[in-house]
Amino acid sequence: MIMKKQERIQKAREDVLNKPYEAADVKQRSLFQETWMRFRRSKTAMFGLCFLLFLVLVSITTVVIDVVTDQEIYNNYVIEQDPASRLQLPSGEHLLGMDELGRDILMRLLWGARYSLFMSLLSIVVALLVGGALGAIAGYFGGKTDNIIMRIMDVLLSMPPMLLALTVVAALGTATINVVVAVGVSFVPSFARVLRASVLQVKEQEYIEAAKAVGSSHFRIITQFVIPNSLAPIIVQGTLGVANAILTIASLSFVGLGVQSPLPEWGLMLSNARNYMREAWHITVVPGIAIMLTILSLNLMGDGLRDAMDPKLKN
Amino acid sequence: MWRYILKRLLMIIPVLVGVTFVVYMILSVAHGDPVQTILGDKATEEAQEQLRAELGLDRPLIVQYGNYIWDALHGDFGTSYKNQVDVMDQVLDRFPNTLLIAAGAILLSLVLGIPVGIISAKKQYSFIDNASMVGALFGVSMPAFWMGLLLVIVFSLKLRLLPSSGMNSESLGLLLKSMILPVIALSTYSLAMIARMTRSSMLEVIRQDYISTARSKGITEGQVTVRHMLRNALIPIITAVGLQFGTLVGGSIMTETVFSWPGIGRLIVESIKSRDIPMVMGSVIFLCVIFSMVNLLVDLLYAFVDPQIKSQYKGK
Amino acid sequence: MADNDNILEIRDLKIVYKTQEGVVEALNGASLSLKRGQTLGLVGETGAGKTTLARGIMGLIPKPPGQVVGGEIFFNGTDLLKASEHDMRKVRGAQISMIFQDPMTSLNPVMTVGEQIEEVLRAHGRSVKEAVEGAHEMLEMVGIPKERAEEYPHQFSGGMKQRIIIAIALACNPEFLIADEPTTALDVTIQYQVLVMMQKLKEQFNTSMLMITHDLGIVAQNCDYVAIMYAGQVVEYGALREIFKDPRHPYTLGLFGSIPSLSEDTDRLTPIEGMPPDPTRLPTGCPFHPRCQYATEACAQWKSEAYPVGGEHTVRCLRFQPAEKREEA
Numbered sequence: 032m033i034m035k036k037q038e039r040i041q042k043a044r045e046d047v048l049n050k051p052y053e054a055a056d057v058k059q060r061s062l063f064q065e066t067w068m069r070f071r072r073s074k075t076a077m078f079g080l081c082f083l084l085f086l087v088l089v090s091i092t093t094v095v096i097d098v099v100t101d102q103e104i105y106n107n108y109v110i111e112q113d114p115a116s117r118l119q120l121p122s123g124e125h126l127l128g129m130d131e132l133g134r135d136i137l138m139r140l141l142w143g144a145r146y147s148l149f150m151s152l153l154s155i156v157v158a159l160l161v162g163g164a165l166g167a168i169a170g171y172f173g174g175k176t177d178n179i180i181m182r183i184m185d186v187l188l189s190m191p192p193m194l195l196a197l198t199v200v201a202a203l204g205t206a207t208i209n210v211v212v213a214v215g216v217s218f219v220p221s222f223a224r225v226l227r228a229s230v231l232q233v234k235e236q237e238y239i240e241a242a243k244a245v246g247s248s249h250f251r252i253i254t255q256f257v258i259p260n261s262l263a264p265i266i267v268q269g270t271l272g273v274a275n276a277i278l279t280i281a282s283l284s285f286v287g288l289g290v291q292s293p294l295p296e297w298g299l300m301l302s303n304a305r306n307y308m309r310e311a312w313h314i315t316v317v318p319g320i321a322i323m324l325t326i327l328s329l330n331l332m333g334d335g336l337r338d339a340m341d342p343k344l345k346n
Numbered sequence: 347m348w349r350y351i352l353k354r355l356l357m358i359i360p361v362l363v364g365v366t367f368v369v370y371m372i373l374s375v376a377h378g379d380p381v382q383t384i385l386g387d388k389a390t391e392e393a394q395e396q397l398r399a400e401l402g403l404d405r406p407l408i409v410q411y412g413n414y415i416w417d418a419l420h421g422d423f424g425t426s427y428k429n430q431v432d433v434m435d436q437v438l439d440r441f442p443n444t445l446l447i448a449a450g451a452i453l454l455s456l457v458l459g460i461p462v463g464i465i466s467a468k469k470q471y472s473f474i475d476n477a478s479m480v481g482a483l484f485g486v487s488m489p490a491f492w493m494g495l496l497l498v499i500v501f502s503l504k505l506r507l508l509p510s511s512g513m514n515s516e517s518l519g520l521l522l523k524s525m526i527l528p529v530i531a532l533s534t535y536s537l538a539m540i541a542r543m544t545r546s547s548m549l550e551v552i553r554q555d556y557i558s559t560a561r562s563k564g565i566t567e568g569q570v571t572v573r574h575m576l577r578n579a580l581i582p583i584i585t586a587v588g589l590q591f592g593t594l595v596g597g598s599i600m601t602e603t604v605f606s607w608p609g610i611g612r613l614i615v616e617s618i619k620s621r622d623i624p625m626v627m628g629s630v631i632f633l634c635v636i637f638s639m640v641n642l643l644v645d646l647l648y649a650f651v652d653p654q655i656k657s658q659y660k661g662k
Numbered sequence: 663m664a665d666n667d668n669i670l671e672i673r674d675l676k677i678v679y680k681t682q683e684g685v686v687e688a689l690n691g692a693s694l695s696l697k698r699g700q701t702l703g704l705v706g707e708t709g710a711g712k713t714t715l716a717r718g719i720m721g722l723i724p725k726p727p728g729q730v731v732g733g734e735i736f737f738n739g740t741d742l743l744k745a746s747e748h749d750m751r752k753v754r755g756a757q758i759s760m761i762f763q764d765p766m767t768s769l770n771p772v773m774t775v776g777e778q779i780e781e782v783l784r785a786h787g788r789s790v791k792e793a794v795e796g797a798h799e800m801l802e803m804v805g806i807p808k809e810r811a812e813e814y815p816h817q818f819s820g821g822m823k824q825r826i827i828i829a830i831a832l833a834c835n836p837e838f839l840i841a842d843e844p845t846t847a848l849d850v851t852i853q854y855q856v857l858v859m860m861q862k863l864k865e866q867f868n869t870s871m872l873m874i875t876h877d878l879g880i881v882a883q884n885c886d887y888v889a890i891m892y893a894g895q896v897v898e899y900g901a902l903r904e905i906f907k908d909p910r911h912p913y914t915l916g917l918f919g920s921i922p923s924l925s926e927d928t929d930r931l932t933p934i935e936g937m938p939p940d941p942t943r944l945p946t947g948c949p950f951h952p953r954c955q956y957a958t959e960a961c962a963q964w965k966s967e968a969y970p971v972g973g974e975h976t977v978r979c980l981r982f983q984p985a986e987k988r989e990e991a
Contacts, residue, residue: 186364193596
């Protein structure tokens with residue numbers, strides 16, 4: 032026991048003595064490592080990251096299970112109705128209780144994670160690619176190109192995102208892919224703006240001048256210099272964008288214009304639960320908590336990323 | 347100042363044309379042939395042709411758009427496919443109800459959000475600050491419709507204090523009572539967002555040198571806070587408030603659905619479900635125009651708080 | 663009680679900032695005094711506690727994290743540290759004014775300069791009309807046409823902004839003015855103009871002044887007395903001539919050794935060895951002893967105190983301890 036304590040003291044002493052070397056190493060860390068170091072210090076941001084990783088894991092696992100079992104578990108536990116146990120409160124057997132049609136809410140939540148996650152990610156990727164490209168082109172070339180692109184973005188920006196998404200759904204119908212497109216379109220202008228702003232900022236730097244002087248092509252300059260330097264605001268905007276996309280997708284499903292029954296989408300679960308609020312509160316509360324925790328995690332992560340990438344912005 | 351206002355007014359025209367054009371195109375191109383929707387599959391070729399000509403659908407799309415806007419400017423949004431009612435009448439009938447809860451929500455957000463943000467910033471890292479910022483974090487993460495459902499469970503079903511749905515306009519008291527829950531649900535996000543923005547822009551201002559100058563004049567802390575801190579923090583706060591209107595439109599669609607509130611948001615959702623395109627188009631275009639006008643108002647507000655604009659346009 | 667000739671007398675002032683890294687001892691027993699109508703130059707490196715001292719006098723130490731932990735500040739015979747916030751408000755701007763370092767950031771960007779001058783007049787009992795007239799008068803006095811009262815700070819140059827700040831500070835005709843590096847942020851030619859103007863106004867209003875600077879040239883030209891600060895203490899204090907002709911403290915000697923002189927021919931300047939101490943971990947005894955070439959072992963145990971060395975000149979250094987005191991110890 033005593034030996035152990037002394038060992039511990041010895042180790043602590045060594046740690047302290049080694050510290051100067053660690054400090055010297057800081058300079059050699061890459062920007063990514065630097066950011067991660069700072070990000071890791073925020074407990075709330077780490078909570079957000081862990082919860083999201085958990086959701087990704089759940090989504091992938093359930094998809095794999097579906098493929099392996101040929102949707103047997105999905106059909107038996109997520110879709111199959113059991114009128115006898117409808118609206119059952121949470122119990123040892125069914126941890127989160129049963130829904131209005133007697134389906135296990137926990138199972139539906141786990142199988143529903145993919146909709147919120149993958150649909151929103153997909154729509155943000157679409158928005159990022161389209162909006163980012165438009166913004167980069169507008170910022171990089173400036174002049175007339177810039178003017179035309181940004182005026183179109185202004186028009187899209189002057190439509191509330193939810194309204195734009197509804198319009199697209201009204202035109203295309205409520206298929207899942209249309210919802211992704213609808214949400215994606217509504218996020219195009221914000222990404223275009225962010226990328227354009229950072230491009231304009233980077234464009235003024237001297238190393239861009241230098242790259243032009245040695246004859247680099249436009250494409251090379253954009254991909255090699257401009258985009259890496261715009262990464263920080265884009266990642267932050269992207270994280271918050273995913274949060275918004277999840278909210279929009281859940282909202283569309285909730286009003287019946289998104290994912291359709293009997294799929295276990297969280298917003299849709301809430302929508303179906305509405306009529307049974309009087310008898311069973313848990314079917315309204317539980318899916319809502321899932322949506323809120325996901326959005327909360329993304330917000331926490333977004334705040335953490337912003338602070339980590341640009342410490343100056345932190346108050 | 348007037349020149350700035352005029353400039354803003356002129357700038358909004360191309361945006362309005364753009365927005366209406368985009369909405370018109372998305373809805374009419376993707377929608378396909380409305381004639382079949384109206385007459386059904388069994389109508390004769392002649393009947394279809396006749397209706398097509400009647401509706402102006404045989405002309406180029408751009409001309410149709412022009413006609414649509416021309417009519418809209420004269421108060422005619424066309425007729426609903428579903429029940430043949432006048433779209434403009436319906437929109438104007440529903441819009442005040444939406445305005446009621448939207449205005450209530452923005453008012454609540456401002457009246458609560460700004461003071462909470464100020465107090466949080468002035469007492470940074472205190473219990474009040476931590477508590478309100480955790481609350482605000484949940485506020486921005488909570489979907490309006492879920493908030494609405496929770497409110498109904500607690501205040502209507504459990505406590506039986508307030509009505510769970512519908513708009514009761516029999517008397518002012520009942521109307522206000524039926525408004526409370528929708529307004530709270532709708533304001534949650536904006537309230538939280540405005541509190542967060544107020545706090546962060548106040549924190550930025552609090553450390554400025556001119557606050558020390560102000561304090562060294564011997565004015566009260568209240569005067570320092572309002573005249574020097576708040577007036578400087580106001581520009582980002584106004585921007586934040588302006589951004590809330592877009593969220594508010596989305597939120598009101600959800601809130602109206604939860605509370606069966608007869609507003610324009612629910613009209614849009616119902617019309618999309620019944621494929622009533624003229625109704626969707628009319629309501630969406632109407633909302634977009636209103637939204638642009640609100641944004642314009644926010645822009646004009648800058649003219650009163652931003653000295654750069656004030657001095658630039660002074661006396662010209 | 664305080665000396666009646668002195669408008670300001672600070673005794674053993676201790677101010678700390680409590681931060682996550684530890685307790686910063688910004689002021690560590692600073693003492694000085696200033697006679698009515700005179701100018702005192704407060705000289706020291708960045709971080710020596712000059713601004714903290716100024717803010718301490720104004721009662722504007724930000725708390726948290728700052729805290730006054732001891733000492734007295736007598737202004738016209740009353741201890742400002744015992745005054746209520748309400749009484750301090752009456753003092754600030756009316757009896758004691760302060761000019762801050764950076765004119766670019768010291769004016770409120772969303773108020774017209776006229777409003778900002780009027781504000782201090784209104785705070786001290788003038789009517790609206792008197793305040794507007796007073797503001798115009800002050801602007802003219804610092805050489806800005808009164809028509810420009812309606813303009814915003816961003817429409818003025820740095821030098822003009824500093825003039826406006828001076829106008830705010832002097833609007834209520836205070837007895838005592840604190841100028842915290844009033845010219846550091848300005849171009850050299852503008853510096854001169856501003857200093858000349860301050861000197862003129864000071865004489866006109868018979869104001870006493872505390873001039874904070876790290877520029878010994880400015881001190882030589884504008885001040886009657888000098889206080890040298892190091893690590894939160896006034897290490898040497900005296901009349902201008904006493905300090906400049908006969909500097910005693912090793913740190914003061916170091917300061918004079920590190921500026922070039924026109925009259926003497928030197929090949930090299932002699933910098934002070936080492937770095938200023940970490941304010942969260944000040945050395946024991948004399949805070950300067952780790953850098954001092956005269957340091958002895960006794961310096962680390964010495965209880966810091968000031969010793970008179972003739973005239974009004976005092977030095978905080980063990981080398982000047984009078985013989986009788988040495989025997990006591």
